[in-house]
Amino acid sequence: EKSGYAHFMLKEIHEQTRSLQKTFAGKLSELEGNVQLPELKLTDEQIRNIGRVEMIACGTSWNAGLFGKYLLEGLAGIHTDVSAASEFRYRDPVMDCNTLTIAITQSGETADTLAAIRNVAQYESSTIAITNVVGSTITREADNVVYTHAGPEIGVAATKTFTAQLIALYLLAVHLGRRRNYLLPDEAKAIIKNLKELPGNVQQVLNQRDIIRKYAARYAANRDYYFIGRGLNYPAALEAALKLKEISYIHAEGYAAGELKHGPLALLENGTPVVAIVTKGRTYEKMLSNIKEVKARGAEVIAVADAGDREIGKYADIVIPVPVTNPLLSPVLSSVALQLFAYYTALEKGCEIDKPRNLAKSVTVE
Ligand code: F6R
Numbered sequence: 618e619k620s621g622y623a624h625f626m627l628k629e630i631h632e633q634t635r636s637l638q639k640t641f642a643g644k645l646s647e648l649e650g651n652v653q654l655p656e657l658k659l660t661d662e663q664i665r666n667i668g669r670v671e672m673i674a675c676g677t678s679w680n681a682g683l684f685g686k687y688l689l690e691g692l693a694g695i696h697t698d699v700s701a702a703s704e705f706r707y708r709d710p711v712m713d714c715n716t717l718t719i720a721i722t723q724s725g726e727t728a729d730t731l732a733a734i735r736n737v738a739q740y741e742s743s744t745i746a747i748t749n750v751v752g753s754t755i756t757r758e759a760d761n762v763v764y765t766h767a768g769p770e771i772g773v774a775a776t777k778t779f780t781a782q783l784i785a786l787y788l789l790a791v792h793l794g795r796r797r798n799y800l801l802p803d804e805a806k807a808i809i810k811n812l813k814e815l816p817g818n819v820q821q822v823l824n825q826r827d828i829i830r831k832y833a834a835r836y837a838a839n840r841d842y843y844f845i846g847r848g849l850n851y852p853a854a855l856e857a858a859l860k861l862k863e864i865s866y867i868h869a870e871g872y873a874a875g876e877l878k879h880g881p882l883a884l885l886e887n888g889t890p891v892v893a894i895v896t897k898g899r900t901y902e903k904m905l906s907n908i909k910e911v912k913a914r915g916a917e918v919i920a921v922a923d924a925g926d927r928e929i930g931k932y933a934d935i936v937i938p939v940p941v942t943n944p945l946l947s948p949v950l951s952s953v954a955l956q957l958f959a960y961y962t963a964l965e966k967g968c969e970i971d972k973p974r975n976l977a978k979s980v981t982v983e
Contacts, residue, residue, distance in 0.1 A: 623890070626772035626864070630956050631823060634816045636767040636777040637949070640784040647809045650802035654876060657761050659743055664796045667717045670697040673733045674721040677775040677859060681747075681782035682721050683852040684948065688786050691945075692808075693794035702729035703983065718744045719789075723770065723778040723962045724979035725753020732983070745869045747785045749778045763789065772971045773978050774863050774951040776956050779856060780949050787812060787946075811943040815950075818940040821924075822953045824844050825937065826961075829954060832919060832935055833961035836890045842867055843881065843916075844955075845874040846894035846948075847904055853894055853948040857955035863973050865963040874900075874907040887915035892953045892958070894921045895929060898944030908932045921951045 622628035644653050670689055672682035679701055686697040695717075700710070702720075706729060712718075720736045722730045725748040735758060737744055746759035749767050756762045765781035791808055794800030836842075842861055846854035851873045858871035872881055874893070885891070891911045895904040908918050909932065920933035923941045929938060937958070939950040963970050 623964075624772065624960070626774055626776060626960055628972050629655050629770055629772050629777045630953065630960065631791055632768065633777050633953055634819045635719075636781055637784055637819065638816045639766040639768070640781045641788060641812055642766070644788055645809045645812065646753055647806055647813070650809065651795055652788045652805070652809070654734060654763065654788060654792045656763055657745070657792070659761070661796060663743060664793060666715045667695055667793070667951035668713070668715040669717070670695050671698040671705075671710065671712065671716055671718045672697060672721065673702045673718060673730060675702050675727050675729055677779050677856060678721040678723060678730075678782060680852045680856040681779060681786065682719070683855065684783055684849060685721070685786040687792070687852070688790035688945070689793065689851050691849060692790040692800050693797055694799040695793065695842065700733075702727065702733040705733045712737070712740045712742060714740060714742045716740065716742050718742065719747065720755060721745065721747045721782055722755050723749045723765075723782070725750045725755040725776055726979045726981050728981050731755060731758060731894060741837040742955045745789070747782055749781065753780055773973055773976050774959075774970075775927035780952060783949055783952075784812070793909065804941070808945060811946050814942065818942055818950055819953055820946060821940045822950050823957075824933070825867075825954065826957055829937060829957045830961040832937065833958050834965045836917070837865070837962045837965040839888070839890050840868060841884065841889055842869040843885075843889065843891045843977065844869060844894070845877065845891060847874050847900035848898060849945065849948045850896065850898075850951065853955070854892070856952060857892065857959065860956055860959035861962060863976060864899050865961065865966055865968055866974070874904055877907060877910065877918060882910065885911060885914040885916050889916050890919060892915040892919045892921065892955065894948070895948040896939065896944060896951060897919065897923050897926065897941070898947070905932055921954055923947070
């Protein structure tokens with residue numbers, strides 16, 4: 618059932634051209650600049666009154682949650698916090714009836730996430746679950762369910778379900794932003810247009826697989842990797858580092874690039890690979906400065922950058938190009954490129970990619 622692919626993970630990475638489309642199918646109205654989410658049962662008043670969002674998730678889904686924070690703040694004007702479910706459960710969170718809780722869980726069965734959402738019930742506030750599995754336990758615990766429709770994921774490392782979560786969060790952020798009159802119709806139209814182009818863009822990233830494989834093999838003997846990004850590329854960097862750790866057993870860290878000089882720079886040695894996600898956007902110039910800083914310490918910089926960026930070649934040792942799109946959406950493309958990078962690194966090292974040691978697909982014990 619791997620349809621000719623060597624591993625489920627590789628198959629699932631390739632399925633993203635279709636799975637992303639399934640996440641947004643039937644929900645976009647480009648003409649009006651609106652996203653339809655009939656599955657949300659929130660009234661206009663409830664949406665207007667949202668004071669804060671609390672995202673609850675674990676692992677890759679937590680990285681998606683951080684991504685969602687940037688989107689909900691930027692597109693819907695809603696203050697958002699992101700909590701690891703295992704921390705939220707044992708904290709004293711400050712919540713009230715206007716706090717909207719969003720639990721993100723691919724499997725819908727993660728013990729900590731389920732326990733956390735059960736704790737939220739006491740606040741009599743609204744809850745939304747974002748999940749991939751129809752009828753999973755979380756769907757019975759939350760008042761609203763947004764399905765990611767990515768199809769079953771067999772590889773232990775989350776790939777297509779992660780990008781589907783990102784798309785679900787775009788849908789939610791645009792929907793809430795429009796209903797709160799925070800996001801202008803024209804801004805929403807632009808995002809919707811670019812969302813529709815995303816599956817085609819993903820195909821272009823997949824077409825780079827041979828180059829990505831070559832680069833991955835070149836660095837695979839390294840002991841430590843660093844992944845850096847700013848803004849939405851920061852959660853993408855965290856997720857890329859997690860993917861590499863999980864399947865290749867290489868030590869990898871993701872950082873907000875501006876944080877490097879506050880400690881992690883001390884770790885860099887001659888030849889340490891630093892993967893910089895440096896697509897065009899608000900912090901592009903700042904990223905170039907960060908790349909200069911790491912180059913000055915002898916790091917090897919692998920840049921994920923917009924195709925056609927002429928400047929980046931002067932700074933980075935190698936460049937993995939991704940198609941140019943809305944800066945809000947490019948992290949999806951960078952994530953696909955870096956899923957391939959993690960996959961080919963693990964392949965080079967001969968790891969058991971679909972079933973990494975010590976890990977389970979769904980963590981039903983705390
Ligand atoms: C990473 C991975 C895990 C899960 C985490 C949460 O590739 O698969 O980090 O993301 O265990 O799982 P869900 O999303 O099912 O709650």
